[in-house]
Amino acid sequence: MTLESGRFDGRTYIVTGGGSGIGRAIAQALADAGARVAVAGRTAERLDETVALIEKAGGEALAVPTDVRDPEAVDALVSAAAERFGRLDGLVNNAAGNFVVPGIDLSPGGWRAVVDIVLNGSYYCTRAVARRLREQGTGGSVLSVIASYAWHGHPGTVHSAAAKAGVLAMTRTLAVELAPLGIRLNCIAPGPTETAGAGAALWATQEAREEVLATVPAGRFADPAEIANASLFLLGDGASYLTGECLTVDGGQWLGKQVYGRTSA
Numbered sequence: 001m002t003l004e005s006g007r008f009d010g011r012t013y014i015v016t017g018g019g020s021g022i023g024r025a026i027a028q029a030l031a032d033a034g035a036r037v038a039v040a041g042r043t044a045e046r047l048d049e050t051v052a053l054i055e056k057a058g059g060e061a062l063a064v065p066t067d068v069r070d071p072e073a074v075d076a077l078v079s080a081a082a083e084r085f086g087r088l089d090g091l092v093n094n095a096a097g098n099f100v101v102p103g104i105d106l107s108p109g110g111w112r113a114v115v116d117i118v119l120n121g122s123y124y125c126t127r128a129v130a131r132r133l134r135e136q137g138t139g140g141s142v143l144s145v146i147a148s149y150a151w152h153g154h155p156g157t158v159h160s161a162a163a164k165a166g167v168l169a170m171t172r173t174l175a176v177e178l179a180p181l182g183i184r185l186n187c188i189a190p191g192p193t194e195t196a197g198a199g200a201a202l203w204a205t206q207e208a209r210e211e212v213l214a215t216v217p218a219g220r221f222a223d224p225a226e227i228a229n230a231s232l233f234l235l236g237d238g239a240s241y242l243t244g245e246c247l248t249v250d251g252g253q254w255l256g257k258q259v260y261g262r263t264s265a
């Protein structure tokens, strides 16, 4: 089944963390659907790879090396994208940092590193894009990539869980503030997804990987393309009356917590 997202011809989106994993998959899916895409992240080489993949497939993309923790750099990213493509239509807040550490042992610097990227970075990017859309006098849409632990918490990643919960609250708040401008904001909450970044940060050993897999009723990790497919639905015209929501795409992971375990069909 594919969700109806419509075409994105002539539209421009910024995808943070677009140089790898889920961000790259969303950037590629947007470009395949006709959008122009500006990809942002700290590592220029990875962004260039995404641009090369998109151009090879006949699309248009721009790499803008940016640290989303720096609000001035974020403003420059938005200007660069709008200048190159003439307009902006939306944003995907996908950049993140994560590592496993008991909350009691986390240093202030470690807490700040993750909260700055995930929560502060998403706010700076959303604010800058919303200002541009207001200036253009057009609507648009913002999608933030969170995780189901935004609402149920997650021992071992308190920094990320708290930051993702903040992004969800930001989304719901700004969905109301910005609705009169025609700007929609939604979240997507992927389950464990096969990416090198998450693999290194969250399931670096075979044992850890198997432990994570055992929590997923669907019995497998997501492919980044499956997250991209649902993301396009939320960004596109098929979701034109949908705002302030979160779509969970996790193979049933967060529901599969029954005391007596699962039964197979």
Ligand SMILES: CCCCCCC/C=C/C(=O)SCCNC(=O)CCNC(=O)[C@H](O)C(C)(C)COP(=O)(O)OP(=O)(O)OC[C@H]1O[C@@H](n2cnc3c(N)ncnc32)[C@H](O)[C@@H]1OP(=O)(O)O
Pocket (backbone or CB within 6 Å): 096, 097, 098, 099, 100, 101, 106, 107, 108, 109, 110, 111, 113, 114, 146, 147, 160, 190, 191, 192, 197, 198, 201, 202, 212
């Ligand atoms: C299990 C199932 C769950 C499924 C849902 C999963 C949901 C979410 C998934 C993800 O988010 S996956 C994304 C993973 N990708 C990344 O993490 C890529 C980007 N990551 C990074 O850049 C780094 O990991 C970073 C640490 C987040 C930031 O890099 P930066 O260069 O800015 O920081 P550093 O200077 O290296 O460190 C800052 C600070 O953090 C402390 N720290 C770093 N790593 C660890 C660690 N492994 N354990 C404890 N502390 C760590 C480091 O010591 C510094 O603190 P201070 O020493 O200054 O106090």
Ligand SMILES: NC(=O)C1=CN([C@@H]2O[C@H](COP(=O)(O)OP(=O)(O)OC[C@H]3O[C@@H](n4cnc5c(N)ncnc54)[C@H](OP(=O)(O)O)[C@@H]3O)[C@@H](O)[C@H]2O)C=CC1
Pocket (backbone or CB within 6 Å): 016, 017, 018, 019, 020, 021, 022, 023, 040, 041, 042, 043, 044, 046, 066, 067, 068, 069, 093, 094, 095, 096, 097, 117, 121, 145, 146, 147, 189, 190, 191, 192, 193, 194, 195, 196, 197, 198
């Ligand atoms: N994979 C999974 O299982 C799940 C992932 N998610 C979420 O999906 C999103 C993508 O994760 P995934 O693709 O797996 O992991 P990746 O590590 O591949 O993606 C994270 C991206 O964020 C970028 N990034 C990190 N810090 C910054 C910064 N300060 N400024 C700009 N960009 C930055 C990284 O690029 P660079 O280092 O070059 O800056 C990288 O491209 C994240 O929001 C993550 O929390 C949610 C649930 C599950």
